[in-house]
Amino acid sequence: MADPPTDPPTPSDSSEPHLAFSSGGDRKRLLQKSYREITLSAFLFAIVIGIVMNAAITYAGLKIGFTIGGSAIAAVLGFGVLRGVLRRGTILETNLAQTCASAINTSNSGIIFTVPVLFLLGIPLTVGSKDFWLITLAAVGGAILGAAFIIPLRKQMIEIDRLRFPTGMGVAAILKSPGAGPKKSIVLLAGIAIAALFYWPAAAPALGFWGYADIGNQFLTNEEFNAGGLFGFAPQIELIFGLAPFALGAGYITGRAGLLVLAGGVLAYHLLTPMAFALGWMPDVVLADPHSAPGYGFQAFNRPLGIGLLLGGAMMGILVSLPAIKEALKSVASAGKIKGGGDELGLKVLVIAVLGAFVLLFAAASVVGDKPLNRIDPVTGAWVAEVTAADFGDLDSTEARKAEAKQVNASLTSLDTDTRRYQGYVILFVSAETATQWDGWDTAERAVFMASQNAKPGWLASFPPMLKAFVIAIVGVAWIWLAGIIIAQCTGMTDWSPISGMALLTVVLVMLLGGTGAVVGAVLIGAALCVAITLAADMMQDLRTGHMVGAQPKRQQMMELIVVGIGPLIAMLTVLLIAQANIKQTGVPFGPETSTSAPQAQALQAVITGVQGGEMPYALYGFGALIGGLLGLGAFSGLGVLVGLSMYLPFEAIATYGVGCIIMMLVSKWKGRVWAEEWGVPFAAGLIVGESMLAMIINMIVLGQG
Amino acid sequence: MKLIGYLIITVCVITGALSTITAYHVDVQKYTDEQFKISDNEYAHLNHGGGLKETEHADGTAHAPEPLYEQGTELTPDVLASLREAGVHRVRVKEFTFARWDMWWLFLLSVIGLTAGGMLVKATVRKQIAAADAAHAAHPSGSPSGALTRILEIVASLERDLPGMASDEDRMQAIIDRLDEMQKELVLQIVEGRTMLIGKLGMRRFAEFMDAFSRLERTLNRAWSASADGVCEEALICLDEAFAMTDLVRSKLPE
Numbered sequence: 026m027a028d029p030p031t032d033p034p035t036p037s038d039s040s041e042p043h044l045a046f047s048s049g050g051d052r053k054r055l056l057q058k059s060y061r062e063i064t065l066s067a068f069l070f071a072i073v074i075g076i077v078m079n080a081a082i083t084y085a086g087l088k089i090g091f092t093i094g095g096s097a098i099a100a101v102l103g104f105g106v107l108r109g110v111l112r113r114g115t116i117l118e119t120n121l122a123q124t125c126a127s128a129i130n131t132s133n134s135g136i137i138f139t140v141p142v143l144f145l146l147g148i149p150l151t152v153g154s155k156d157f158w159l160i161t162l163a164a165v166g167g168a169i170l171g172a173a174f175i176i177p178l179r180k181q182m183i184e185i186d187r188l189r190f191p192t193g194m195g196v197a198a199i200l201k202s203p204g205a206g207p208k209k210s211i212v213l214l215a216g217i218a219i220a221a222l223f224y225w226p227a228a229a230p231a232l233g234f235w236g237y238a239d240i241g242n243q244f245l246t247n248e249e250f251n252a253g254g255l256f257g258f259a260p261q262i263e264l265i266f267g268l269a270p271f272a273l274g275a276g277y278i279t280g281r282a283g284l285l286v287l288a289g290g291v292l293a294y295h296l297l298t299p300m301a302f303a304l305g306w307m308p309d310v311v312l313a314d315p316h317s318a319p320g321y322g323f324q325a326f327n328r329p330l331g332i333g334l335l336l337g338g339a340m341m342g343i344l345v346s347l348p349a350i351k352e353a354l355k356s357v358a359s360a361g362k363i364k365g366g367g368d369e370l371g372l373k374v375l376v377i378a379v380l381g382a383f384v385l386l387f388a389a390a391s392v393v394g395d396k397p398l399n400r401i402d403p404v405t406g407a408w409v410a411e412v413t414a415a416d417f418g419d420l421d422s423t424e425a426r427k428a429e430a431k432q433v434n435a436s437l438t439s440l441d442t443d444t445r446r447y448q449g450y451v452i453l454f455v456s457a458e459t460a461t462q463w464d465g466w467d468t469a470e471r472a473v474f475m476a477s478q479n480a481k482p483g484w485l486a487s488f489p490p491m492l493k494a495f496v497i498a499i500v501g502v503a504w505i506w507l508a509g510i511i512i513a514q515c516t517g518m519t520d521w522s523p524i525s526g527m528a529l530l531t532v533v534l535v536m537l538l539g540g541t542g543a544v545v546g547a548v549l550i551g552a553a554l555c556v557a558i559t560l561a562a563d564m565m566q567d568l569r570t571g572h573m574v575g576a577q578p579k580r581q582q583m584m585e586l587i588v589v590g591i592g593p594l595i596a597m598l599t600v601l602l603i604a605q606a607n608i609k610q611t612g613v614p615f616g617p618e619t620s621t622s623a624p625q626a627q628a629l630q631a632v633i634t635g636v637q638g639g640e641m642p643y644a645l646y647g648f649g650a651l652i653g654g655l656l657g658l659g660a661f662s663g664l665g666v667l668v669g670l671s672m673y674l675p676f677e678a679i680a681t682y683g684v685g686c687i688i689m690m691l692v693s694k695w696k697g698r699v700w701a702e703e704w705g706v707p708f709a710a711g712l713i714v715g716e717s718m719l720a721m722i723i724n725m726i727v728l729g730q731g
Numbered sequence: 732m733k734l735i736g737y738l739i740i741t742v743c744v745i746t747g748a749l750s751t752i753t754a755y756h757v758d759v760q761k762y763t764d765e766q767f768k769i770s771d772n773e774y775a776h777l778n779h780g781g782g783l784k785e786t787e788h789a790d791g792t793a794h795a796p797e798p799l800y801e802q803g804t805e806l807t808p809d810v811l812a813s814l815r816e817a818g819v820h821r822v823r824v825k826e827f828t829f830a831r832w833d834m835w836w837l838f839l840l841s842v843i844g845l846t847a848g849g850m851l852v853k854a855t856v857r858k859q860i861a862a863a864d865a866a867h868a869a870h871p872s873g874s875p876s877g878a879l880t881r882i883l884e885i886v887a888s889l890e891r892d893l894p895g896m897a898s899d900e901d902r903m904q905a906i907i908d909r910l911d912e913m914q915k916e917l918v919l920q921i922v923e924g925r926t927m928l929i930g931k932l933g934m935r936r937f938a939e940f941m942d943a944f945s946r947l948e949r950t951l952n953r954a955w956s957a958s959a960d961g962v963c964e965e966a967l968i969c970l971d972e973a974f975a976m977t978d979l980v981r982s983k984l985p986e
Contacts, residue, residue, distance in 0.1 A: 060965035116956040152909055185938045188921045204907065204959020268981070297748055306756045306821055309783035313796035325823060326752050345934075352938035368946070383851075572945070575953025575969070638803070640778050644827040648751040648838065652744060655842065659740060666745070699915050700934030731974025 057454070061115045063580055067122040070106055072588065074099055074122075075129025076595050078721060082130060083599040083722040086137040087621035094192055095130035096566055097714040098721060099123035100199045101217075106487075108203075116200050116574050121584055123196060124567040128585045131563040132168055132592030135555030136600060138528050139548050141626035142633065144604050144614035146544060147400075152601060156396070156545060159389045163553040166385030167505065171706045172564055172589050173378035174506045175513055176370055176582050179568045180353035181346060188517025191278035193569030193711030200574050202707055209707050216711015217718070220270035224716045227268045228723045237268060248503030249677045261302045261318035263294045267677035274712030275520040276685020277705060280693070285664065287683030289671030293331065298322030323673070329642045331672025332393050332526045333649020334656070338665020339511040342656030370582045378586065383502050386553060390501070391494035393546045394539070397444065397453035403474045404459040409434050409442060414612045423612035442693035447471065449486030449493065449540050479637035480542025497538055501550045504531060508554060509561035515670050516562040517569075518663055521682075523670055525625055528555045529632050533641060541637045556593055560585075685709070733855040739848035747841030750834035756821040757831045764808040769826050777804045781822040782814050860930035875924035878917040879944070879984055883977045885909050886951070890974050892966065903958035906966050910955045918948060932984075940983035947976045 059066075067159045086092040100123040107114025107122060114122075119148045140160060143150055182188050202210045227247050230236035236247040244251040253264030276283050301307055302318045305486045311321045343350070357369045400410040412433045414426035443460040445452045454460040463471075475481070485493045508527045516522050531554045535547040564585055571581045603621055604614035614621040635641055653665025693701040755778065757767075767775045780798025799817060802812060806824070829835060853857065889909060893902045921928075921944065929937045954969035 047900065060960070060962045075804050088893050115962070117953075117960075180942060180945075181938075185941040187925060187941070201956070201959065204956065292745065295746055297752065300749055301756075306752050308756075308779045308781060308798065308821070308823055309819060310780050310796040310798045313783055321779075325755070330748055330751060348934035349938040349941075352935060352942060354941050368949075426883065486911050499748040573952055574956045575949055575951070638777075642755055642827070644754050645751055648747075648754065651842065652747050652845065655845040655849060656740065656744065658846060659852035698919065700918065703915055 037546040058158050060117070061113065062117040062576070063121055063584065064113075064118055065437055066111055067103070067107060067114070067118045068125065068376075068584075070103065071099070071122045071125030072129065072591070075126040075588065075591065077725070078126065078130040079133050079592055079595040079599065080599045081412055081721050081724045083133040083137055083596045084603060084621070084727070085386045085601060085720065086134060086625070087141065087615065087623045088724075088727075089446055092134040092137070094563065094566070094717065095127040096123050096192055096196045096570070097199060097564070097710065098717050099126035099130075100570075101197045101714050101718065102126075103242055104199070104203070116204065117576050120200055120571055120576050121581065124571070124581050125584050125588045127567060128172070128560065128589050129575065129592045129595070132164065132589075133596040133599075134524055134551060135167070135557070135559045136164060136527075136593060136596035137623065138525055138555050138625040139532075139552040139629060140291050140597065141604070141615045141623040142629045143545065143548055143562060145341055145616060145623070145626055145630045146633070147413065147415055148545060149411050150601060150604070152598075154411075155392070157597065157601065159392055160319065160549050160552055161594055161597045162385055163389040163549045164556045165420065165590040166382040166389070167553030167555070167557035168560050168593055169378050169586065170386075170502065170505050170553070171384040171509055171560035172582070172585050173375045173382065174509050174557070175561040175564050177354050177357045177372065177619075178350065178510065178513065179220065179565070179578055179582075180356050180369075181349045182328040182513055182517055183569050183572050184567060185353060186346060186517075188514065188565075188569075189279060189282070190517045190566045190569035191275045191520040191709075192516075192713060193566035194278050194573065194706060195274065195713050196566070196570040197573035198707045198710040199714065212704055213707040213711045213714075216225055216274070216708040217715040218711075220274070220712040220715025221719045223270050224268070224719050228720055231723055231727050259299070260315040261322075262299050263319045263676050265677040265680060267675075267681045269678065269681050269716065270712040271716040272678055272681040272718075273685040273688075274709035277689045277709040277712075278681035279682075279686055280689040281686065282518055282667065283682060283686030284690075285667040286521070286671040286679055287686065289331070289668035290336075290674070290676050290679040290683070292668065293322070293327040293672040294319060294676045297327060297330075301326070319676075325644060326642070328526075328673040329645035330649040330652075332523070332530065333646040333651075334653035334665045334669025334672060335515070335523060335526065335648030335649075336530075336646070336669075337509065337653025337655075338657055338663055338667070338669055339514055339653075340650070341654045341665060342514055342663040343510060345657065345662035352496075358527055359479075368577050370579050379502070383498060387494055387498035387552075388552070389549055390497045390546060391491060393549050394490050394494045394543075395451055396545055398450040398478055398480055398542045398569070399453055399474075402455045402459050403452060404462045405455055407455050408437065409440065409453045409455050413614075414608060415614070426612050446490075448475065448480070448482040449488070450475075450480055450542055452671070470471045475542075478542050479634075480540060481637070483536070483538050483540030483543065485538050486540060493539070497535065497546065497550065500534070500538060501531075501553065505554050505557045508558045512558040512562045513565045513617060514663060514666055517565060519670060519682075521670055521674060521678075522562045523673070524559055526673060527558055528629060531555075532629060532632060533636055534637045536633070540549060547633070560589060560592075578604075579645050733852055733859070736848045736851035736855060739844050739851065742843075743841040743844035743848060746837055747845065750837035750841065753821075753834040754827055754832045755825075756823050758833055759811055759814050759822055760820055761833060762856065764811055766830055767806045767811060767824075774806045774808075775824045776824045777802055777806065777822055778825040779823040780926055781806075781810075782817050782819045792832055839955055855927065857930060860927045862877075862896055863927050864931055873920065875921045876984055878920035878924075879980065882913050882917050882947075882951075882980060886947075886970065886973050886977055887915055889970055893970070899963035903961065903963050903966060906958040906970070910951055912959075913948075913951060928984075932947075936983070940980075943976070943980045943983045947973050947980050950976065 056397065078098060082092050100119060103114060103119040107119055199213060202213045226235065226237045230247050237245050238247045244254045248268060250266045250267060250268060253262055258264055298319055301322060305312060307321060311317050358372050397410060400408060402409050412430050414430045417426040417429045420426045420429060440455055443454045443457040445460055445463055454463065476522040485496055512527060513523050528551050532547045532551045535545060535550045539546050568578055568581060571578060607614050607619040611618050613619060615621055653669050656665040656668060689701060689705060692705055765786050769775050777800055779802055782799030784797040784799055804810060889906060892907065896902050896905065932940065950973040954966040957965035957969060
């Protein structure tokens with residue numbers, strides 16, 4: 026071993042490794058191999074955990090309307106299994122395992138926000154149906170797109186703009202806790218324990234145990250505490266706190282910037298709604314019932330304005346960040362020129378992934394574009410396409426409905442159907458004769474039929490089918506890119522991903538292009554987009570974690586691209602399984618009659634019927650976007666994103682999140698920022714893990730109980 | 732001035748957002764039948780129940796509120812007359828037109844206010860950056876540049892001291908201890924100086940600096956992780972790599 030130099034060395038002293046005991050190219054390669062990062066055990070662990078989490082959380086999402094992230098759970102389990110059981114997991118190995126597991130899990134939210142809407146609209150999906158596999162294919166395409174599109178932006182968001190990605194930071198704190206000393210591990214475990222204890226009465230009623238609601242206080246339910254009611258606030262002013270340690274932890278890690286999220290919530294729920302109520306700017310039926318005012322305000326103006334602000338804020342953010350994006354792309358492009366590829370996936374790989382995903386999306390869109398608009402013959406009124414028991418709701422019993430559906434479906438096989446194209450739609454007829462009769466109908470007669478199908482012509486109605494599918498796929502790809510950036514920005518700044526808002530905009534966009542009757546196509550692109558953007562956000566969180574523990578981005582990106590297609594398939598199969606079980610038990614696939622009401626899909630269904638009925642407040646989206654863009658003119662270009670995001674999130678979520686932000690600020694003031702980060706972040710990460718793990722365990726038990 | 736700028740922005744966001752509510756909640760008393768026409772023979776439609784039925788149970792208790800006209804009703808002159816007669820002021824319509832938006836002027840004022848407020852904040856922040864820059868020139872330790880200098884010193888000190896240490900355990904502990912300072916405090920100082928750095932360097936040069944610095948930081952983070960995992964050799968390789976990057980990083984952020 027060489028003597029230590031007397032003067033500090035300079036980097037230009039030697040191009041070889043400077044430390045005497047680490048020199049030698051062969052040894053370097055050998056040693057790098059010895060530091061475990063990508064291993065078979067981590068990969069297999071990730072696949073198993075990812076699939077289990079995906080199925081359990083898909084079920085939970087269909088039941089309660091929102092999902093939980095899998096990164097923190099996978100990180101803790103990864104340590105338990107790889108390090109505790111197999112006695113070999115390194116920080117980077119566990120990081121890679123959680124990256125893959127969460128990539129497999131995350132796509133479920135994209136599926137459950139969109140696909141069940143087809144069941145709710147009476148469009149049947151079975152494992153043997155073409156639509157099922159097309160949507161799955163589109164979702165897999167979306168998954169690849171989401172992961173591929175966001176890769177070049179890692180540099181911009183994580184390294185240049187330094188977005189916090191609170192969950193990513195929390196996971197890094199988990200991964201680093203054993204190396205950071207036993208005290209930090211204890212703090213992390215304390216966070217997990219406190220979160221689990223606090224969250225138990227909120228989640229355990231699902232298993233029939235005692236819950237917060239059993240206390241008997243009218244202001245306390247299992248999910249939330251109505252402080253406004255307790256303090257005697259007027260009903261139109263909501264002050265509700267969600268009983269969610271996760272939100273508290275995420276708020277803490279976000280810190281001061283999260284206060285702007287709270288500000289947006291205050292603007293929506295404590296200013297706009299009460300002021301509109303006080304000024305009489307609501308319909309009389311709402312003014313007569315103050316309890317309905319918050320819900321009305323949310324649906325009539327807060328949500329569209331919020332989504333608009335978010336879009337405008339994000340566009341301004343992108344505009345301001347263009348030099349950083351350019352620099353990031355330059356850096357990624359240069360990675361391809363380095364021998365061995367540098368530490369980033371080169372643009373070539375991304376271009377191939379994007380092209381591949383585009384082809385999948387185009388194929389799915391073109392096949393769905395040829396799907397008939399109608400299930401009933403316009404001329405005879407007879408069924409021409411597959412039915413379910415839900416189509417016979419007027420019959421008395423479930424058995425009768427099922428029998429009728431079976432009989433109709435059996436009769437369809439003997440039909441010699443014919444089709445016609447009209448206003449960009451394919452119309453299906455029971456026979457060539459009825460199709461000929463349709464040819465003789467005048468415009469008014471046809472308009473009546475099209476109105477009965479809620480089918481207004483889209484902007485691309487005059488395009489040939491292939492060109493239409495091509496344009497929709499191009500727009501879909503471009504929109505996925507933009508929405509991915511928006512979602513990643515939101516997640517980076519706040520930890521919230523406004524998936525439902527983006528899904529809503531996507532469905533509206535595709536219905537405007539393809540026509541209001543093109544529901545399957547809209548849901549197909551919507552599913553692809555939702556999966557893509559959730560993965561974009563998840564990947565950024567994981568890459569943020571990777572940055573903090575020193576993982577090589579290229580390895581994380583490659584592994585994520587390899588496993589990313591598994592998630593949509595698992596989520597689709599789980600949705601189908603649950604729908605079939607529900608049909609068997611209640612005769613309907615989803616909805617209030619079942620234990621899995623699919624609330625987000627119900628909301629999307631309302632949007633679809635809203636578009637069909639011309640009820641969308643497009644101007645509010647535009648005005649919101651203008652305000653959101655202008656908000657970014659000041660010192661912080663992403664201000665519109667933060668304010669807009671919180672305008673359409675439920676107040677109970679952002680209130681608890683805001684409390685976390687305030688606690689972080691107080692602790693920073695009291696003990697200093699460094700202390701608040703060093704000790705507070707592991708505790709906050711524990712809060713995230715505690716709630717997530719308990720929720721998943723309970724969901725798995727409930728799922729297991731059937 | 733910054734506070735005034737933010738106050739203007741806050742007020743304008745509230746008034747701007749509030750004014751948009753009236754874009755679809757139209758005052759039926761204020762506008763003529765003609766202004767509700769959306770084509771030659773069609774009028775705007777209700778997007779929520781309009782008006783209120785005065786109904787009571789036999790025992791005098793009120794029914795749940797019911798609208799006079801259901802959602803989707805076309806606002807024909809007869810319907811409008813009936814709503815006006817019932818004293819209804821605002822109804823929510825499906826179709827938007829500037830001609831029926833009575834608070835458009837407030838929205839316009841808010842847009843102007845937001846622009847002015849944003850400019851004011853930006854100008855003030857620029858001045859603050861210049862002042863902070865001057866202050867940091869006098870006391871560089873708390874500045875991003877000072878933090879970077881300290882990080883580079885830590886890397887150099889590790890390169891210098893590690894070979895002389897007795898065991899790998901000592902080396903790994905030293906790496907963890909010294910890089911802890913970087914991870915906890917110094918990176919935070921650089922990140923918190925973002926606005927100042929952008930003001931000083933411009934977005935493009937700031938991006939170049941952060942690109943180089945982040946690569947250095949990530950390599951050091953890897954050294955920390957490897958040390959925590961007990962893989963000393965990997966940590967040392969990372970330190971070598973980080974050390975080789977220091978000149979480049981320094982060149983991207985002039986003192």
